[in-house]
Amino acid sequence: MSNYRIGLIGLGGMAHSHIRWIAEEGRYEVVAVSDVNEGALAEKGDELRIAPDRRYADFKQLIGDPDIDAVVSVTPNNVHAAIIRACLEAGKPFLAEKPFTRVFAEAAPLLALYEARPVRGMIGFSYRYTPAFRYARELVRAGKLGAVRSFSIQYLQGWGSALNDTPYLWRFNKDITGTGTLGDLGSHMIDLARFLFGEFKELSAQMRTLIPERRDPATGRMVPIEVDDFVSFQGVMSGDEAGVFQSSRNAVGSGNQHEVTIYGDAGTLHASTLDPERVVWTREEAPGRLARAVVEVPAYCKATQYGDFLSLLDGDAPDGLPGFMDGYRNQEVLDAVIRASGERRTVELQARPERARE
Structure with a gap:
């Protein structure tokens, strides 16, 4: 079974929980991080032993990194839509925090993009677990x-x-x-x-x-x-x-x-x-x-949420997994x-x- 190289966007408080959940599954490795806060980027990069050239101030560069298998996004609401859009455009699988977008006007264009070029995506409705x-x-x-x-x-x-x-x-x-x-x-x-x-x-x-x-x-x-x-x-x-x-x-x-x-x-x-x-x-x-x-x-x-994300990356979406359309309909x-x-x-x-x- 494959291991997956994860790019983590957003290094605030909730990121600590996601890093722990990622580690507990045993088949992920966080290889890149992104945050607009230089201090958080340096601190978390050192803690996770991330190479200096894999510490991105711009999340689009992380998403475009060909050595990253999937993206995990743990950010404030105002960048949810832009991150999901970038993942869809790059064909990069993702797990993005809820809510799906800041406002509904940001969600409709993402649906059109997803229907044109579907990507394996999961929305962080963690209480399903x-x-x-x-x-x-x-x-x-x-x-x-x-x-x-x-x-x-x-x-x-x-x-x-x-x-x-x-x-x-x-x-x-x-x-x-x-x-x-x-x-x-x-x-x-x-x-x-x-x-x-x-x-x-x-x-x-x-x-x-x-x-x-x-x-x-x-x-x-x-x-x-x-x-x-x-x-x-x-x-x-x-x-x-x-x-x-x-x-x-x-x-x-x-x-x-x-x-x-x-x-x-x-x-x-x-x-x-x-x-x-x-x-x-x-x-x-x-x-x-x-x-x-x-x-x-x-x-x-x-x-577990990250157990289901593994299944999604392996090519099988378990029943009840909160996918892209669950985020949109929410x-x-x-x-x-x-x-x-x-x-x-x-x-x-x-x-x-x-x-x-x-």
Whole structure:
């Protein structure tokens, strides 16, 4: 089996996790890095023992390097589209962080390019690899909950709360991120719903900026905040499952609380990142008597993001791998949430023909 030479773009905080995940698989080697920060480039280059001529300030040079087999992109949102475009143009396989693009207007041209010249691509919806969510998907697909009537998904964090006096940083800059909580956490909620139930048919939404200004640590001045701190929406999925979604980075006491509760005719299932190896399953134990059980996730439901990326590079996309079209369709739903909130109306999403698996 082949080993793969990886070019890593973006050396900020999340890069540390990706470097660890890459190393754990045993069939990757990071041979090139790129970042606009010269200090980070030098520090991480030394740490990874990257040759000086493989430390690129310009990501396009890294993508064009013929000795790199695949690209991993871990950057802020404002360069997602340009990096994916460069990978498509170079025919270079890639794993790119979510959201797919900063705004939907950047996504449409990428779809046209991809359809003209497909490239093996994966989008970093890492919570598809939470064992509890994968087991929930298996139970839903096997009909163990009966007909699913409704569900709720939430993703709550507390780091942005007023209690923490969180300063202004790039995640609050609309020019960089496009949206706030919606693109950061809401994109994961949308992906989990699609992973479990298929496509969205329609939705209505509200987006709120809870803290209108934050202090810039560089200048000491208060900066107006133009992105959302809170988002909620209601959606109807392709099988008529009704869903309620809530996300905030201002939820005091929530660390990384991403969870789903699924209500079916034969029972209720709860899965959460707070207990990723188990699900809570409520079902009929005997006629008229319900039982609530905490169930361990079976081994066959466990997989890793970089294990699936290996399979993709080997030429086989496993079921459930978040590919290029998952990123694009996620961006369509993000755009629908923005329009539904801004126009105070229900937005319908157009059904699209299925493509061959990426």
